[in-house]
Amino acid sequence: MSEHTIQMDKPIGETRLDRRVQDVIGKGVARHEGPLKVSGRATYAYENLAGDGKNVAYGFIVTSTIGAGKIKRIDAVAALGKAGVLHVVTDSDGPRASADPGDKKPTAINGQITHYGQPVALVVAESFETARDAAKLVTVEYEPTEGTYALEDAQDKAFDPGQGVMPSIVKKGDFDKGFAAAEIKFDQTYTTTSQSHSAMEPHACVAEWNGDELTLYGCYQLVSTNVGQLAAALGIDKSHIRMVNPYIGGGFGGKLGIGPESVFAAKAAKVVGRPVKLALTRQQVYQDTSRRTDTIQRIRIGCDRNGVINAISHDTLCGNTPGDTVFEPAGISTVFLYDGENRLITHRLAEVNVVLASAMRAPGEAVGMLALENAMDELAEQLGIDPIELRKRNEPKVDPQDGKPFSSRMLVECMEEGAKRFGWADRSKVPGARREGEWLIGTGMAAASRKNLLQKASAKVELRPDGSATIETDMTDIGTGTYTILSQIAAEMLGLPLDKVAVTLGDSDLPQAPGSGGSWGANSSGSSVYAACEGIIEKIAAKLGVEPAGLTLKDGTVIADNKQTALTELLAGEPITVTGTFKPGDAFKGTHQASYGAHFCEVAVNAVTGETRVRRLMTVAAAGRILNEKTATSQSYGGQIFGIGATLTEELVVDPRTGLIVNHDLAEYHVPVNADVPQLEVVFLDERDHAASPLASKGIGELALSGVGAAISNAIHNATGIRLRDYPMTLDKVLAGWAAGKQAA
Amino acid sequence: MRLTINGVGQELDLDIRTSLLDALRDHLALTGTKKGCDHGQCGACTVLINGRRVNSCLTLAVMHEDDEITTIEGLGQPGNLHPMQESFLQHDGFQCGYCTPGQIVSAVGMLDEAKKGWPSHASKDLDGTVSLDNAEISERMSGNICRCSAYPNIVDAIRDVNEKGAA
Numbered sequence: 001m002s003e004h005t006i007q008m009d010k011p012i013g014e015t016r017l018d019r020r021v022q023d024v025i026g027k028g029v030a031r032h033e034g035p036l037k038v039s040g041r042a043t044y045a046y047e048n049l050a051g052d053g054k055n056v057a058y059g060f061i062v063t064s065t066i067g068a069g070k071i072k073r074i075d076a077v078a079a080l081g082k083a084g085v086l087h088v089v090t091d092s093d094g095p096r097a098s099a100d101p102g103d104k105k106p107t108a109i110n111g112q113i114t115h116y117g118q119p120v121a122l123v124v125a126e127s128f129e130t131a132r133d134a135a136k137l138v139t140v141e142y143e144p145t146e147g148t149y150a151l152e153d154a155q156d157k158a159f160d161p162g163q164g165v166m167p168s169i170v171k172k173g174d175f176d177k178g179f180a181a182a183e184i185k186f187d188q189t190y191t192t193t194s195q196s197h198s199a200m201e202p203h204a205c206v207a208e209w210n211g212d213e214l215t216l217y218g219c220y221q222l223v224s225t226n227v228g229q230l231a232a233a234l235g236i237d238k239s240h241i242r243m244v245n246p247y248i249g250g251g252f253g254g255k256l257g258i259g260p261e262s263v264f265a266a267k268a269a270k271v272v273g274r275p276v277k278l279a280l281t282r283q284q285v286y287q288d289t290s291r292r293t294d295t296i297q298r299i300r301i302g303c304d305r306n307g308v309i310n311a312i313s314h315d316t317l318c319g320n321t322p323g324d325t326v327f328e329p330a331g332i333s334t335v336f337l338y339d340g341e342n343r344l345i346t347h348r349l350a351e352v353n354v355v356l357a358s359a360m361r362a363p364g365e366a367v368g369m370l371a372l373e374n375a376m377d378e379l380a381e382q383l384g385i386d387p388i389e390l391r392k393r394n395e396p397k398v399d400p401q402d403g404k405p406f407s408s409r410m411l412v413e414c415m416e417e418g419a420k421r422f423g424w425a426d427r428s429k430v431p432g433a434r435r436e437g438e439w440l441i442g443t444g445m446a447a448a449s450r451k452n453l454l455q456k457a458s459a460k461v462e463l464r465p466d467g468s469a470t471i472e473t474d475m476t477d478i479g480t481g482t483y484t485i486l487s488q489i490a491a492e493m494l495g496l497p498l499d500k501v502a503v504t505l506g507d508s509d510l511p512q513a514p515g516s517g518g519s520w521g522a523n524s525s526g527s528s529v530y531a532a533c534e535g536i537i538e539k540i541a542a543k544l545g546v547e548p549a550g551l552t553l554k555d556g557t558v559i560a561d562n563k564q565t566a567l568t569e570l571l572a573g574e575p576i577t578v579t580g581t582f583k584p585g586d587a588f589k590g591t592h593q594a595s596y597g598a599h600f601c602e603v604a605v606n607a608v609t610g611e612t613r614v615r616r617l618m619t620v621a622a623a624g625r626i627l628n629e630k631t632a633t634s635q636s637y638g639g640q641i642f643g644i645g646a647t648l649t650e651e652l653v654v655d656p657r658t659g660l661i662v663n664h665d666l667a668e669y670h671v672p673v674n675a676d677v678p679q680l681e682v683v684f685l686d687e688r689d690h691a692a693s694p695l696a697s698k699g700i701g702e703l704a705l706s707g708v709g710a711a712i713s714n715a716i717h718n719a720t721g722i723r724l725r726d727y728p729m730t731l732d733k734v735l736a737g738w739a740a741g742k743q744a745a
Numbered sequence: 746m747r748l749t750i751n752g753v754g755q756e757l758d759l760d761i762r763t764s765l766l767d768a769l770r771d772h773l774a775l776t777g778t779k780k781g782c783d784h785g786q787c788g789a790c791t792v793l794i795n796g797r798r799v800n801s802c803l804t805l806a807v808m809h810e811d812d813e814i815t816t817i818e819g820l821g822q823p824g825n826l827h828p829m830q831e832s833f834l835q836h837d838g839f840q841c842g843y844c845t846p847g848q849i850v851s852a853v854g855m856l857d858e859a860k861k862g863w864p865s866h867a868s869k870d871l872d873g874t875v876s877l878d879n880a881e882i883s884e885r886m887s888g889n890i891c892r893c894s895a896y897p898n899i900v901d902a903i904r905d906v907n908e909k910g911a912a
Contacts, residue, residue, distance in 0.1 A: 030834050037842030038830040038849060040777015040817035051774025058771075128771060129762040200781045200789055200843040200892050249779070249843030250892050282782040479841030479893045630837045634895060638840060641894030666786040666890060673887040675867075677896045679879060 001460070001577040004535025006527065008454070009585035011690040016493050017530075017625070018688070018696075021554045025492040028630030032483035032503060033247070042247040046204035046279045048217035056206070057086055059124050059265055059278035060131035062138045063288065067116035067659025068147030068353045071109070071140060078137040079123055084130040086272045088138060089122040089264055095233060097356040098203075098289040099257030100326045101222060101517065105232035106258060107323055107356075113142060114321050115355045116659035117287030122264040124272055147353035149659045151294050151319045154350035158317055161327045161349040165363070168327065170335050170345040172401055175300075178311030178342030182302025186379045190299065190371035192727045194652035195292040196285075197360050198671050201249020203259035203289055204279035207269040214241045214269075216262055221251040222515030223474040226258050227508045233263045245506035248516075251478040252642075253359040256517050259289050286355075286664035291652055293318040293328045293357035295367050299375040302342075307383050307390045309340035314372060319352040326358055330368030333449045333706070335401050336592060337372065337411075338394040343401065353659050359517065361642055362702035365450055366709075370646070370727060373446035373710030378723065387714070388415045388424070391447055399592040407591035407691035408698075410622035411447055414598040414685060418445070418620040421683065422600035431721035439604040441615075442719025446710035448597035448621070450703040452692055454584040455514030457524040461490055461532035462577040467556045467568045468500040471532075475513035475525040476506050479638075480701055481631030485522050486529050488628060489695070493533035495553025511579055519595075519699025522627055524582060527693045532580025539576050540567075587691045595698040597621035599640075599711035605719045610734030612716055614644055618681035619708065624689035624698040632700050636682040639704025645672045647709035651728050746810055750775065751819030759806050765799075766790045768806035769816060777817035777846045781890070788889030791847040791854070792816050798854030800888075817846035820853065829853050829906050836902035840893035848889045852903045855885045859907075877907050 017025050036042040049056050064071075076088035095106035096118050109120065121138055125131035148154045161168050179185060206217040214236075220226040223243050231238035248255065261278045269276040280288060295318045302311035314334040318327050331345035360366065380387040395412055398405055419425065427443045428434050434441040459473035469490055477483050487501040504510065513525045534548075541548040544560050552559040557566050602616040617640055626632045649670035653662045663669045682704070688696035709727065717723050722737035748755055750773065759768055766783070769775040769792075778801060781789035785803040792801045793815040821827035826834070829849050839845040859875040867884035868875060875881065882900045891899065 028837075031837065031839075033842075034834045034839075035823035035826065035830075037839055037845050038833045039820075039822050039826065040775075040846040041823065042842055043776065044779075044843060046780075047770065047776035050770065050776050127760060127763075128767060129760045133762075198892050200787065200841065200890065201779070202781065248841060250841040252892070279780065282784065282786075479839075481840075631840075634837045634840055634893075634898060637897055638894040641896065665784060666782045667784065671890060671892055672894065672896075673890055674883040674896045674899065675880075675887040677883070677894070679900070680897050 001579060002535060003579045003581065004531050005581040005583065006531040006694060007583040007585040008587045008693060010587050012694050013690060015694060020492065021552055022492050022495050024488050024498055026626055026629060028628060029484065029498060031481065032487050044201055044247050044249050045206065045217050045219040046277055048206045049208065049275050055274050057124050057126065057272055057274045057276050058128040058131045059122050059268055059276050060135040061119050061264060061280065061284060062121040062123060062135045063284060064113045064116060064118045064120050066113055066142050066144045067149060069113045069142045069144035071111050071113060071120065072143050073141040074121055075139045079134040082134045082137060084126040085123060085134045087124045087268055089268050091267060094119060095260040095263050098259045099229045100324065100356065100358045101225060101256035102326065103229065103257060105229050106260065106263065115353050119260045119288050122268055124268045124276055147659050148351065149353055149654050149656050151296065151350060151352060154319060154352050155317055158348040158350040161325050161347065164327050164329060166329045166332055168347040170401060171343060173342035175311050175313050175342045175344035179300055179302040182310050183304045184383065186301040186375060188299055188375060188378060188725060190297045190374060190725045192295045192367040192370060194294045195360060195646060195650050196652055196669055197252040197254030198669060199250030199252055199254050202280045202282055202285045203255065203261050205262045205265050206275055206277045207265035208275035209269050212240055214266055216241060216243045216266060218243055218245050218262055219248045219255055220245055220258060221248065221255045221476055221478055221517055223476060223506060223508050224512040225515065229258045230262055234266055243508040245476055248476055248478045251516060252361045253363065253517065254289055256359055282666060283664045286661050288355065290356040290358035292360035293320060295328060295330055297330055297371040299371050301375060301379055307385050307393050309338055309394045311342040312338060312340040313344040316347045317350060318357065319350050319354065320357040321354065322351045324356050325349060328367060329364035332364035332451060333369055334372050336399050337447065337449050339396040339400050354654055362450060362705045365706035366646065369707040370709045373707045374713055374725065377444065377714040387445055388419055391415065404592045407593045408687060408689040409596055410685055410687055411596040414596055414620040414622055417683065417685060418598040418600050418618060422618050424600065431718050438607050440607050440719040441602065441604050442715045443602045444711045444714025444718050445598060445600045446707040446714060448599060448703055448707040450519060450595050450699055450706045452593035452595060452698040453518040453520040454588050454693065455520050455524045456583050457513040457528040458511035458579055458581045459513065459525065459528040459532055460511050460577065460579045461529060461536060462575050463494060463536050464575050465568065465571045465573045469494055469496055471501065471503045471529055472510045473505060473513045473525060474508050474510045475521065476516045478516045480516055480521060480635060481628055482521060482525065484631055485526055485627040489526050489529045490533055493530060494536065496556055519701045523693045523695060523697050523699065526627065526695050527582035528580045530694045531582050532578045535578035535580055536576050540570065543570060591691045593692055593698065595621065595623035595700065595703045597703050599708045601711040601715045603712060603715040603719055605716055605734060610731035612648055612729065614712060615678055617678065619704045620683045620685065621703055622685040622687045623700040623703055624687050624692055625696045626684050627697060632684065633682045635701045636704035637680050639702060640680050640708050641672050641677055642705045643708030644676060644712065646727065647712040648728050746807060748806065748809060748814065750814045751816060761807050763806050764802050765804050765806045765809060766801040769801065775816055775818055779843055779846060781844065788851055789844045789847040791851040791889065793850060793854050796857060798851050817850055832902040832906045836898045836905065838895050838899040838902040840895055844889060844891045848891065848899055851886065851889045856907055877904065
């Protein structure tokens with residue numbers, strides 16, 4: 001087996017993906033693993049070792065009933081005395097919540113209760129019912145302390161968290177001076193609440209030991225990172241762990257770090273000498289894994305009467321559990337989205353006794369762009385300038401922070417195309433001017449941007465003597481379409497029909513990929529498949545004694561020097577196997593890379609109840625080459641609908657007295673349901689970003705979420721005349737806004 | 746006790762506390778039916794009991810000795826998919842796939858309810874035949890949550906099957 005590495009030091013020009021000889025790249029083909037998923041045959045974590053006589057034991061986690069304090073004593077005698085109970089894990093080095101993806105391992109309990117509902121112990125029994133029942137018999141004695149449960153109560157003690165996924169402070173010029181001198185000064189504060197990923201598959205695993213070797217069937221997004229976290233938590237070398245995650249029932253960031261289930265299950269399985277199955281209950285998913293922090297964000301913009309920005313600032317306050325220092329990079333887009341000489345982006349963190357705050361879909365942009373894009377809308381209205389025109393007047397030619405060229409940037413084109421398709425010109429500029437029966441109708445728009453992230457990735461591709469190919473990598477598919485797009489890349493490169501390409505994912509025994517997170521997966525992992533295929537093509541060329549560039553591969557044949565040969569004949573019984581590796585290089589460092597888009601929304605707000613219904617929602621996006629139009633569109637729908645939830649209904653409510661997340665289930669934490677969502681529109685502009693990767697693609701999975709909520713809330717303002725700055729914009733806030741307006745009048 | 750799943754009778758020795766969902770997943774290795782919340786809030790565990798859609802997490806296995814239970818495995822398999830499964834595949838009515846069996850089983854049950862003329866919150870008329878437009882489908886499918894948010898494609902997939910009269 002050989003290796004082929006591509007380091008992206010300069011843009012790559014036209015490739016086989018552009019020539020599209022096989023014509024499968026970009027096509028909206030149905031999902032590779034789809035037949036298994038629609039028939040219930042795809043095996044998710046908990047479902048492993050079902051019905052194979054392996055004598056599986058079942059676990060149930062015991063959680064704390066206070067929000068802050070010390071664990072004095074855990075009494076498991078009654079639980080252990082119950083028939084069918086095998087063991088109770090009470091180790092204090094068990095995890096108190098999920099790990100952040102950047103953590104070496106999850107933070108240990110260490111005798112402390114740092115948030116309500118925190119894992120304390122694990123009961124293992126012969127059956128699920130017995131384990132659940134016995135968990136209630138475990139008594140825990142606490143020494144409670146005064147907890148801090150609200151971000152507002154903790155803000156006086158907020159601190160600078162330092163470097164995270166971005167520096168906590170980014171500045172240029174002199175913001176204070178620039179703002180003070182500005183003709184127009186805009187200064188508003190926006191708040192967002194804690195949110196939950198709420199993937200449909202609760203965190204679950206099966207842990208099986210064979211001597212000192214552990215197999216963990218899990219549901220994690222970043223296999224190579226997660227193996228290391230589990231090994232560190234168990235105090236063993238990672239070479240002793242095999243992690244298997246071929247299907248993951250949604251992640252959205254909630255499964256980037258390992259959850260408490262895998263550490264507890266592995267500990268228990270070792271003791272009882274049997275495989276242990278453990279799924280968190282839905283309530284435990286809310287309280288024991290992670291969330292997106294709530295935020296308090298202040299936006300200040302100084303500009304002239306024409307809206308040309310001279311000073312821009314975005315200050316974010318967010319929270320995390322004591323000891324966890326990850327902050328929400330809400331200002332990440334403000335760094336480069338609009339021009340302006342004087343810039344100040346800051347993030348501060350405060351300690352609260354609420355479960356780990358970690359990455360959730362589009363960390364940073366998802367909540368940061370709500371504030372920024374509301375502010376731009378407010379500023380446009382204040383100046384009497386169309387919101388699109390205001391953004392155009394502040395369109396930077398290069399990254400306004402460090403002067404780097406943009407690898408590609410089609411924000412203006414997205415806004416213009418969207419405006420045309422949506423009928424933006426026909427909107428009423430006066431708020432509250434359109435009414436249909438008891439419904440007030442309004443429209444709004446917002447810009448979208450999402451930083452393009454790239455990671456090192458490897459994949460093994462084998463071209464087999466029968467003319468089929470296999471792709472193997474520990475990359476994951478969390479519903480994003482990884483299986484499908486990797487098969488399309490290999491089929492296009494090697495000139496194979498799609499049904500000749502098989503894909504194996506999510507197994508830590510396979511070459512390492514960066515996993516699914518930050519919208520880097522398709523571009524990074526896809527480029528490693530590209531590299532492997534390029535290596536295979538070189539070997540084919542060598543066999544034929546021609547240059548690789550002179551080869552055309554189509555329908556299982558190779559064409560060179562006007563001669564067509566079947567691959568089966570050329571291979572003559574011998575496979576060609578290449579491990580491809582992709583590394584970001586100078587092309588990434590030398591340019592500013594991001595995906596861009598524009599959202600347009602029409603809402604109806606009920607004049608009696610204050611209820612908001614989204615009637616139309618359109619996103620126009622430019623994210624480089626689209627690898628599969630169908631799965632990319634679905635990803636974008638998902639982002640748009642995540643935004644509908646964040647804007648209108650989603651809010652983790654923390655009891656200020658105890659720290660209990662009151663609405664810890666899917667009946668009370670309101671993710672959008674089918675009836676909350678109209679038929680959506682997604683348009684991709686034709687773009688190739690050759691500096692981004694050999695695929696010329698950029699991230700798409702999070703772009704449609706970035707800023708979309710601001711388009712909705714700007715539409716609420718256009719419908720009602722009320723400016724809400726406190727997400728989610730539930731009906732009570734709309735009614736309160738009207739009441740306040742009437743009082744003022 | 747005896748359970749009849751997808752036309753096959755099976756003898757089981759179950760705890761009286763075992764839900765129908767856990768009986769399927771933990772005791773019969775029929776893991777196509779998913780557990781999303783165990784509280785009847787998400788619909789991932791939807792099965793058909795005597796043709797009607799039911800959240801299998803909210804009912805105990807021992808209550809179903811004489812019932813005909815249909816799960817996703819009973820609708821079709823790769824190579825021989827049910828028209829609703831095929832339509833979900835073609836319309837990309839899923840992403841991660843975890844809520845999908847529940848969505849599909851629910852959609853099959855829902856079309857039958859509509860055929861029988863059962864009204865919904867979205868129906869303009871409580872009597873007569875039901876015309877399944879997007880609003881009707883969305884309303885009737887709102888007991889099945891999809892966090893990946895394939896809703897627009899789910900609606901398309903179901904409308905397509907309904908219009909073709911295939912299920």
